[in-house]
Amino acid sequence: MKSIKIKADNLNVYYGEKQALFEVSMYMEEKQVTALIGPSGCGKSTFIRCLNRMNDVIDICKVQGKIEIDGNDIYAPDMQVEQLRERVGMVFQKPNPFPKSIFENVAYGPRIHGIAEHKSDLEEIVVTSLKKAALFDEVKDRLSDSGTSLSGGQQQRLCIARAISVNPDIILMDEPCSALDPIATARIEELMGDLKTEYTIIIVTHSMQQAARVSSRTGFFHLGKLVEVDKTEAIFSNPSDQRTQDYITGRFG
Amino acid sequence: MTDRIEQRINSLNKRLNSEKRFRIYCIGAMSFALAWVLILFLNIFSSGYSAFYRTVIQVDVPFLNLIEDTTQFSEMSSEDINNLSMYSFSKKAIYRLFPDIEEKKDKKMLIRLFSIEFEQEIREFLKSNKSNINETETIYLTASDDVDQVNKGNYPRDLDEDKRRIKDIQLLFFDDLVDRGLVSYEFNLPFLMRGDSREPELAGVGGSIVGSLFTILVVLILSFPIGIFAAIYLEEFAPKNRVTDFIEININNLAAVPSIVFGLLGLGIILNTFGLPRSTPLVGGIVLSLMTLPTIIIATRASLRAVPPSIREGALAVGATKMQAVMHHVVPVAMPGALTGTIIGLAQALGETAPLLLIGMVAFVVDVPQTPLDASASLPVQVYLWSESAERGYVEKTSATIMMLLGFLILMNLAAVLIRRKFETKW
Numbered sequence: 001m002k003s004i005k006i007k008a009d010n011l012n013v014y015y016g017e018k019q020a021l022f023e024v025s026m027y028m029e030e031k032q033v034t035a036l037i038g039p040s041g042c043g044k045s046t047f048i049r050c051l052n053r054m055n056d057v058i059d060i061c062k063v064q065g066k067i068e069i070d071g072n073d074i075y076a077p078d079m080q081v082e083q084l085r086e087r088v089g090m091v092f093q094k095p096n097p098f099p100k101s102i103f104e105n106v107a108y109g110p111r112i113h114g115i116a117e118h119k120s121d122l123e124e125i126v127v128t129s130l131k132k133a134a135l136f137d138e139v140k141d142r143l144s145d146s147g148t149s150l151s152g153g154q155q156q157r158l159c160i161a162r163a164i165s166v167n168p169d170i171i172l173m174d175e176p177c178s179a180l181d182p183i184a185t186a187r188i189e190e191l192m193g194d195l196k197t198e199y200t201i202i203i204v205t206h207s208m209q210q211a212a213r214v215s216s217r218t219g220f221f222h223l224g225k226l227v228e229v230d231k232t233e234a235i236f237s238n239p240s241d242q243r244t245q246d247y248i249t250g251r252f253g
Numbered sequence: 254m255t256d257r258i259e260q261r262i263n264s265l266n267k268r269l270n271s272e273k274r275f276r277i278y279c280i281g282a283m284s285f286a287l288a289w290v291l292i293l294f295l296n297i298f299s300s301g302y303s304a305f306y307r308t309v310i311q312v313d314v315p316f317l318n319l320i321e322d323t324t325q326f327s328e329m330s331s332e333d334i335n336n337l338s339m340y341s342f343s344k345k346a347i348y349r350l351f352p353d354i355e356e357k358k359d360k361k362m363l364i365r366l367f368s369i370e371f372e373q374e375i376r377e378f379l380k381s382n383k384s385n386i387n388e389t390e391t392i393y394l395t396a397s398d399d400v401d402q403v404n405k406g407n408y409p410r411d412l413d414e415d416k417r418r419i420k421d422i423q424l425l426f427f428d429d430l431v432d433r434g435l436v437s438y439e440f441n442l443p444f445l446m447r448g449d450s451r452e453p454e455l456a457g458v459g460g461s462i463v464g465s466l467f468t469i470l471v472v473l474i475l476s477f478p479i480g481i482f483a484a485i486y487l488e489e490f491a492p493k494n495r496v497t498d499f500i501e502i503n504i505n506n507l508a509a510v511p512s513i514v515f516g517l518l519g520l521g522i523i524l525n526t527f528g529l530p531r532s533t534p535l536v537g538g539i540v541l542s543l544m545t546l547p548t549i550i551i552a553t554r555a556s557l558r559a560v561p562p563s564i565r566e567g568a569l570a571v572g573a574t575k576m577q578a579v580m581h582h583v584v585p586v587a588m589p590g591a592l593t594g595t596i597i598g599l600a601q602a603l604g605e606t607a608p609l610l611l612i613g614m615v616a617f618v619v620d621v622p623q624t625p626l627d628a629s630a631s632l633p634v635q636v637y638l639w640s641e642s643a644e645r646g647y648v649e650k651t652s653a654t655i656m657m658l659l660g661f662l663i664l665m666n667l668a669a670v671l672i673r674r675k676f677e678t679k680w
Contacts, residue, residue, distance in 0.1 A: 054566065059493055086572035096563035098582055099678040108581070109571035159567070166571055 002029035005170065005200045006051060011065035013046055013055070020046045024065075024226045026219055033192055033201045035215035035232065037208060039252065042221040044204045048172050051202065052088035053081050069170070086113055089163030093175040095155035097147030097162070102139050105147040105158055106130060109166040125165055132198075133161035134191050153184025160191065164199075171195065173203040177210065189214050208248055212236050220244045297659070301652025304444060307454065308401040309393035310367065311435040314346040314375055317388040326383040334380050343372040347394075350435070351426065362422050366430075368395040368454050393439065398453040398646035400427055404436060407645055444653070448619045449630060449638070453646025456639070458654050460621045464534050464614070464629030465603060465661075471538020471625055472545055472602045477595050479542075480549030484591070487550070488557040489579045508547035515543050516608030524612060532613040532628040540608045545598035552594020556587040589676040596669040600662050606633040632658045 006028040013021040021043045028034045036044040046055065053074060055061040067074050074084050086109075097105050106126045109115075116122035126143070130136035135157040139150070147158055156176055163171055173192075177185040192201055192214050205211050211218050212232060219229035220241075228241045239245045246252055316323050319342050326334070347364060354360060368374070371394050378392050399419040402408040404427075414421050430436050447457030487504075491497040519540035523529050529536050560583045568578035609615065615634050622629035630638070632654060639651040 052570065054570065057566070057569065082572045082574055084572075085570055090566075090570040092563060092566060092570075094563055096561070096567040098564060098567060099586060108568070108573075112571070112573050112577055112581075162567070162571060 002032055004028070005030040005069065006202075007068045008047075008050075009066040009068070011047070011050065011063070011067065013043070013050060013064070014062045015058070016060040020224055021050075022225045026226055026229045028200060028202060029217065030200050031196055031198070032217065033196050033203060033215040035211035035218045036202065036204045036221060037206070037211050037218060037247075038221035038227075039247065040206075043224040044219075044221045045174055047221070047226075048174055048202055048204050051170070051172055052085050052090055054085075054090065056081060086166050087168050088170045088172060089166065089168035090172040090174065091156070091159050091163055091176045094179050095152055095159055097150070097155050097158050099146060099148050101144045102130075102147050102150070102158060103143040106161050106165045109162060113166055115166065129161040129165040130158075132164050132195070133157045134187065134194070135161055151184070153180050153187060156180060156184070156188060157191065160188075160195075164195075168199065170200045170202065173201065175204050175206060178206060185210070208236070220247065222247070294659075297652045297655050301649055301654075301656045303405045303407065304649040304653035305441050306438045307441040307444070308396040308404040309437055309439050310396050310400075310430060311437065312346055312350065312392055312394050313389050314343075314378075314392050315349070315389045316379070316386050318342060318345070323386040323388060326379060326386050329383060331380055334376060334383065337376070339376055340372050343375050346375070347371065350430065359422060362420060363426055366397055366400050366423055366426055368397050369452055370395070370455060393437070395443075395454055396436070398644055399423070401454055402645040403427060404431075404438075405649075407649065444650070446621070448621050449617055449635070450619060453642070453644045453650065456647070456650060458632065458635060458650075458657060460618055461630040461632045461635035461654070462657065463621050464537075464618075465631040467534035467622060467625040467629065468537045468541060468631055469599055469603055471535055472541045472599060473595070475538065475542040476545045476549055476598065480546050480595070480598075481553055481591055483546075484550045484553035484557060485579060485584065488554045489583065490575070504547050504550055507543075508551060510544075511607075512544055512605055513607040513611065515540050516611030518543070519608060519612045530626055530628070532616045532618070534614075534622065534625040534627075534629050534631075536612050537609050537614050537629075537631065538625065540612055541602040541605055544605065544608065545595075545602045548598035548601065549591070549595050552597070553587065553591040556590025556594070557583060559590065560586045586678045589673045589678075592676075593669045593673050596665050596672070600665040600669075603661060603665070604633055604658060606637055609634050610637070632661070 004027045008027070009025050011021055011024040012019065024043075024047060036048065038044050049055045050063055050067060051069075051074075055063060063075060069084075069088070073079070098108065100108075103126055106129050107116075107122050110122060110125050116125055127136060130139065135154060138154060139145075139158075147155065150158060156179075160171070160176075177188050180188065189210065192203070195201060203211075203214065215232045217229065218232045218235045220227045220235065220239075220243075222243050228235065228239060228244045230240075235244065236248060239248065316326070319337070319339070320326065344360075344364060347367065348354070348360060351363060354363065364371075374394055375392060378390070379386065382390070396404065399408065400423075403410065403419060403424070408419065409417075410424065419427075427436070443455070444457045444459075445462070446459040447455065448460030450456040483504075487497065487501065491500075519536060523536050523539055524531055529539075564582050564586065565578050568582045569575070573581065609631055614629065614631055615638065616628055616630070617638070618628050618630050620627070636651055636654045636658065639647040639654065
């Protein structure tokens with residue numbers, strides 16, 4: 001049993017009048033990959049965006065309940081959201097590199113947090129992050145090219161490097177491979193295997209095979225409710241809920 | 254079976270024909286619009302181009318008659334030269350063109366071939382060449398507007414004498430001068446450098462160009478930062494509630510307010526309440542800023558909105574504050590659009606006339622303004638002023654001023670296009 005990194009307790013999320021998440025309670029283990037699966041609109045993205053408070057951007061979004069990371073309530077009034085996001089990085093569904101150079105894309109985070117004091121430190125962070133994201137060899141000769149000139153898979157790895165650059169504990173991935181081809185997807189999955197030795201990874205995915213391949217625990221969401229969460233093998237071989245059974249056998253969703 | 258195929262082909266032909274017709278309508282509409290633009294440009298150009306050159310008459314001025322030794326001029330200060338009495342001396346220099354005429358009336362007619370400022374022109378020549386004046390110098394004096402127009406062929410010579418401004422004897426003088434090769438054209442630099450004048454041949458757009466530039470500068474300084482910051486606040490930071498909805502509606506309303514209303518506002522508040530100096534580019538700029546602001550705000554908001562939200566999320570997700578995300582990532586991407594909007598707003602302001610009439614920028618201003626606090630005209634108001642004058646010279650100058658105005662507008666729009674091309678973010 002690994003130690004628990006993130007714990008959500010009785011989480012309710014509303015978009016205006018509409019309730020998007022109902023009493024979600026689950027935990028995620030440190031330095032493991034946790035997958036969240038479920039049909040479109042089931043609330044898994046909403047859930048993952050609560051973990052670094054990206055939902056704060058949406059005016060009408062209201063969060064009730066408690067999320068603890070390392071035992072600290074991240075919705076506590078004294079929690080600074082910028083600091084939280086430094087510890088909880090995020091990779092989005094569509095690769096979204098800044099329309100700046102590859103170097104600047106990765107250097108941005110360390111720069112605004114004042115992590116690197118000297119230019120050489122910054123360069124080191126950029127190189128390390130790109131290496132960890134398995135992108136360095138492909139771009140080392142053109143760090144000044146625009147990040148948007150890369151291919152889709154490279155862009156997504158650049159976004160992973162950008163998330164890593166501020167040295168987070170947790171990386172949230174919101175369907176990181178849905179816009180990528182199978183080869184780029186395979187590279188990202190391989191990368192996740194490497195990254196989980198250092199980082200706690202939460203991944204939202206539409207692909208059940210992907211969840212089965214990369215994760216150790218899997219949660220199944222349906223209509224805003226967390227139907228079931230268990231070890232990945234258990235979910236896929238022996239789900240306890242009928243809805244999970246129906247979903248993973250392809251009867252809906 | 255074949256029936257069905259035939260039916261399909263018929264229906265397809267119908268659709269293709271209707272597409273052809275549609276294209277012809279579109280091309281027709283475009284040609285119609287283009288034709289009018291061409292007619293407008295041709296009309297203005299054909300009546301305006303002649304204002305860019307002017308007629309000068311070559312006169313030999315015997316400076317020795319003014320002073321015993323022409324080297325003495327070099328020791329005189331400009332003020333001394335200003336104090337020299339040169340009027341009758343200058344007139345005599347002109348009489349030398351036709352030494353035979355005796356009658357006072359004819360002499361007067363001869364003098365009137367020249368611009369009223371002939372004495373001043375000789376004085377200026379003296380001042381700028383005082384260190385090496387010869388006994389006799391050849392000076393090119395500005396011809397009067399009537400002579401200028403006759404020379405350019407804009408003036409009908411075959412009217413009865415009493416219906417013409419230029420008299421028969423003057424035409425005789427003029428033709429003789431032409432035969433002697435003393436009449437020539439030169440580039441009309443004074444037109445570009447001088448302020449307005451009651452004499453058409455001396456009137457220039459210099460004052461109104463400078464006035465317009467000062468006005469646009471004031472507009473830029475005021476409305477660009479205010480517009481950009483207002484747009485950023487409204488688009489990125491303002492809570493979405495009734496107050497911001499109300500503000501938004503009113504900004505859109507502001508863009509639709511007739512410009513003369515802004516002129517009244519400027520007259521009532523900026524001139525009468527705050528007491529800023531009348532007729533100045535400063536006040537004109539403030540009034541036009543009010544007009545330009547909504548354009549800038551709307552254009553900037555549109556380009557901010559066009560920045561993909563994923564860029565904001567990307568920045569926020571690495572721990573940027575909202576302001577950092579906006580200023581580091583969103584604004585740079587939106588800037589070309591905002592600049593384009595600003596330039597288009599400025600171009601609008603440059604061509605705006607009505608509000609300036611109300612705040613007194615319609616005054617007759619001879620001097621070229623030195624600061625935005627000096628009374629001044631502006632290009633569109635100059636067009637308005639000259640278009641009311643009867644003299645032939647003003648007709649061509651009106652068109653020439655429109656040409657300058659259109660030239661500036663084309664330049665600004667070109668700049669807008671170039672900026673957008675150059676700095677547009679490539680995704």
